[in-house]
Amino acid sequence: MFKNLQEECYEANMMLPKLNLVVFTFGNASVVDRSQGLFAIKPSGVPYEVLHPSDIVICDFEGRVVMGDKRPSSDTKTHAVLFQNWTDVGGIVHTHSTYATAWAQAQRDIPILGTTHADYLTVDIPCAPPMDDAMIQGDYERETGFQILNEFERRNLSPSEVEMVLLGNHAPFTWGKTAEKAVYNAGLLEAIAQMAYLSCTLRPDVPRLKQTLIDKHYFRKHGKDAYYGQGC
């Protein structure tokens, strides 16, 4: 019944260790089916080596299990909140990838320092502050979703333009129109995070990229005048 959705979710999850973005079970990917108001997500704590498409769990936007023998990822409610509120998002990825997590632990935005970054987004990669104690001690994973939503609202960011966030003290979440794009963004974020780490430790007063370069690189890949790629 949900075989295609499970298969697509499985493929996205299996890309994470392949791209060196997760060790052990430190990550999960999900895919939404908007027509049914459901999403598929990795089961909790199942190693990638033994993961099978039929293990993938189907949930609704409250994070309740609709189908599946296994318990879904402990981060399921965060995915649910993002899918429910950001209606253009088709897939979500959470990892503890090394460099992105190091920035999250340092509670610092990743500054835009080069065109690799500007090819994908025009702003620093936002790091949401750690949640306040009431949120942590409440419905934690659900509140994690709201922490992301609130930070985007506070900074006036659009989730279709900025497809990634760091959670302070925690790790990154990325998303995209498809699960495949969310996985791509997780790999992209890690690459940007590593290069920014190196530039910042090499030259602590490294300046941000100037606005003309940011605009040039972003708009050659995005919007109506884009000319990067095969245009499909």
Added chain:
Amino acid sequence: MFKNLQEECYEANMMLPKLNLVVFTFGNASVVDRSQGLFAIKPSGVPYEVLHPSDIVICDFEGRVVMGDKRPSSDTKTHAVLFQNWTDVGGIVHTHSTYATAWAQAQRDIPILGTTHADYLTVDIPCAPPMDDAMIQGDYERETGFQILNEFERRNLSPSEVEMVLLGNHAPFTWGKTAEKAVYNAGLLEAIAQMAYLSCTLRPDVPRLKQTLIDKHYFRKHGKDAYYGQGC
């Protein structure tokens, strides 16, 4: 006679190079058989590429060889002391993994900076100070075991809650209910050590994780209210 124990010990040892935790012969794993008061351990100085299950040595809790043609790991008495005194431990791993060893050489605890760390333990990863000269010049490997025991007592830590330690100037030891868990903890420690290194060099005044986040992440994976994983 000890074929299963040797096999299990062999499998644990072979995971160490696979997880990039050892080069050459810089590591060893052991497995205990509580019913017999014996443990299996890697032979000393035998490269992983030529290691065979039948090479695994069986020792008692004094570190004496009970069965095996080969000399056991030079660290055997450290394993013996830990098995004898910490009766819940089923397996022990010693490596010189890169980032964990760098912290040990710097004689610094690994501060708890993120939820990756808090998912597994609620305190900084302890670095025991280098031993005093009398211990070093005495029964060194046995004293190494006592240095770990003493440090846990001094800090009031439980070895079933904190399954890893750095030995100042030396390298890490990890353990667990099984050898497989001890190996897992060795890989986990290396991942935490790398991310903490990056966060600390990026932001030298990086703050420790706040207590509410520590508790939240630890207790969602441990204790009676845990909800991570498949509950088995």
Added chain:
Amino acid sequence: MFKNLQEECYEANMMLPKLNLVVFTFGNASVVDRSQGLFAIKPSGVPYEVLHPSDIVICDFEGRVVMGDKRPSSDTKTHAVLFQNWTDVGGIVHTHSTYATAWAQAQRDIPILGTTHADYLTVDIPCAPPMDDAMIQGDYERETGFQILNEFERRNLSPSEVEMVLLGNHAPFTWGKTAEKAVYNAGLLEAIAQMAYLSCTLRPDVPRLKQTLIDKHYFRKHGKDAYYGQGC
């Protein structure tokens, strides 16, 4: 018709992920055919895993497509300007390799610190400053080529002696008599960039290599008295 040129270009491009110089589609290689005044280049945004020799696009020195179903790399005009003005160049490579890009983001030349560097060039690896706004907002990729040409003229560098450059805030370009050599230089640059990063963070006041060592190492590999390699 252009089958050999496409094949050679394809082989050069496929070396980039193999040498860990690109992730996703962050790079491109080109090969010139001087007799026809044309060059072959990777199509824009096509992942290496699905790239096929017949996808390679043939362009003239204005960057116009002469043959091919696909849109050429967005960096095509930069390649075109370099091929047109530097008549000894046979192949060009552009990557966003990690350490080289980190130096470019820091807007710093890579100082000559050791004989690995001096084996290939006698000067610091130049980092061209970010372009001025008029160039960025004009014919950007073409101006990128001129920014490189101008920097080499300003510093009085010869492109047959210095076969690499960093573009400030962007990433490296390398070239050579053949596409294979341009790929080699891209790998060489990344290795030099990593070692220089490590030396500079270990010892921020690290001195440049002295001139006698620079000359010795360069001229044992280059010029009429060279004695490195098989002399063919």
Added chain:
Amino acid sequence: MFKNLQEECYEANMMLPKLNLVVFTFGNASVVDRSQGLFAIKPSGVPYEVLHPSDIVICDFEGRVVMGDKRPSSDTKTHAVLFQNWTDVGGIVHTHSTYATAWAQAQRDIPILGTTHADYLTVDIPCAPPMDDAMIQGDYERETGFQILNEFERRNLSPSEVEMVLLGNHAPFTWGKTAEKAVYNAGLLEAIAQMAYLSCTLRPDVPRLKQTLIDKHYFRKHGKDAYYGQGC
């Protein structure tokens, strides 16, 4: 005639890329035959992927070619001087491995910070200063050998106890009773160099290992009371 010597030399050379100690042609290994006063060495500039045992060149202790179609490594005279003067050395390896070279470029000894280091040597890994101009402009590769010999004499080091050196601004040389041991030492040096880099950048005032620990670890692996390994 020299088939076994060539084969042994070939095997040692092929280990270098396998252990990630060289890229391209940045390294070479040699093996001596003391009975004949000859040694086998890699040909200059031949990539490892196409190297064949029959390509290995046989030289005498003046560095003259005795057998072989190819030109020997440009570093041949350095090997020759070391073989001639250090009569216990059976094999020599030269690499530009990343971390060891970074220390050489920084012109710093690698301080002894941990037991990984003390398991193999009791002193800091020496970094010989860059040569004076007369030596560089003279018989450079031969003088490189003397620079190493002189530094060992000045520091009163024995080449059978300290089997590695950094050449300031250049890169490491390692050696051993066999070529296999020289390769091992090249890998060991790189591991020690990386961990020391990490410890020093994490804690710039990191103290050297205390003498009792140095002695304990060195003498459990070396000398008449050694008890590490299988004793053969």
